[in-house]
Amino acid sequence: MTSITRNLPWFIKDLGISIVGKECYTSLVENLDMGDVQCIKYSLSKGLGIGIVVGGSVMKVPQILLIINARSARGLSFSSYILETLSYAITLAYSFRNEFPFSTYGENLFLTIQNTVVTLLILAYAPSSLRSGNKAQKIAVAIFATIATAFALYVIPSQTLSLLQMSTLPLSLFSKLPQIRQNARTQSTGQLSAVAVIAQVAGCLARLFTTATEVGDAIVSAGFALALLLNIVLGAQLYMYWGKSDVTESHELGKAHGYIEVEKVKEQESPAPAVYEPASWQQQTPQQRVATPPPRTPSSASGRKWARKVD
Template identity: 45%
Template sequence: MDALRTALQPITHNLPGPVRDLGVSLIGESCYKALVLDIDHENTECVKLAVSKALGIGIVGASSIVKVPQIIKLVKSQSASGVSFLSYLLETSSLLISLAYNVRNRFPFSTFGETALILGQNVIITVLVLNYSGKASVAALFVAALAAGVFTLFNESILDATTMGYLQAGAGVLGVASKVPQIAAIWSQGGTGQLSAFAVFNYLAGSLSRIFTTLQEVDDKLILYGFIAGFSLNLVLAAQMVYYWNAPSAKVKGKQKEAPIKAAPAATTTGASTPKGKGPTTRRRG
């Protein structure tokens, strides 16, 4: 270890200014000195903080595309089969409240940045689901309500910190509740339809990582309990995705149930005629 430290320190002590400033901004001056300059990997607190920051940045980066496959599946299929509107409505509401709460409390961006990115993708998915369900007017109403929510939640003169705390507690409940309609939809349809496996499994990994980063960087039980509950239901969704992996979609099931209707063969004329008075209703008199 001493030999490795001796070899690396000339490099770590001469990093470019922007790289050094970025490192200090992420893990702080003391941990930067311990981990980068002194290369002291026995400093467990700084190591945990560095891992937390790396996970946070990774989650934020992955969240920028986490629901893009879901959007692509909806657009390609022109169908919202298997995707619960209620689930996305609840989740979007929860994300918006959480975003406002984190911004107003000035928490590190690495601990909540994915909230803003996923929120934007959720809005697109919700609008697509409504449009493909023949409810374009409801989609317009949804966007208008969302804009009003943004204005209200981020305005400190309208909502004080205490009220935001209550809303954040409610957002945790909404976030958990948002998974229930999706789980129920999969169960009732016997398949995952147009639900994206990429999004489901990334959500599972992200929620687990967020438990760790919240424990390390954010002393807020409301946020922590929300992530723990969310992880539990994300685990159920992932299990459903595995269980119904090869199940046919509702559209395919409908086609399978349709039996081909064959026309009855036309009667052929043999040339023989029915004798008069000998029809099927004619009685023979004795």
């Protein structure tokens, strides 16, 4: 068998070496040494990392399509997406500047871009009471802020960037808390994509393994651990509130824009008018009663009030 693995085509060999390195390629592929635990862990980490990067390139696409198809961003927290996008961007810049392997952080590039698109869509599909000119102005400001932030992360000193990387821990916390709180308050997850949340849970689990195997940075690992915990909470809310409509949020949104909720009340039937039955009528036979119905009381005469006409 080793005679075949040692004579594989050059393009397969070069691809394998570029992924796992020459030492592990020789040990696992050419020599078929399945007892090399270190190379097995490293190769598994590389495989997971590449899978996460590929998955991250489309992770938020279901969320984007959900918003566009529904023409609504109901249930999505604007502040959550801003903080989450900033956290992704800082981790991307920190990993790039420290020359980490692309397989350990590549998905942050795609997630930053996709989150930016989602944030702009939240502004674009804001309530219709917001003037279109005001919407365009806010979108323009958001685009300018995105470009300015990207430039700042590229040029700031590495020491400052390390401090910013530490700030991704509270950023991850505060980026999820508004969304979690909004879901709990409205008892609904709105347009939140279940596919995106499940993919984030799986991605965080895999990233904990790849970071520990290839990078060993405690700050980055802590960020992924916190993100995993918060994404699990979002996943639990998706399960609890699945299929529930956002009644509370719609009511509060209407009150915020000056609308009053009108409830349909079933029209009650008016009570039967009181009947005055004189003693002489009570002594009549049933046939006589049908022929001469009892007079109605003055108060039941169609509810009209009469007044004497004064000339």
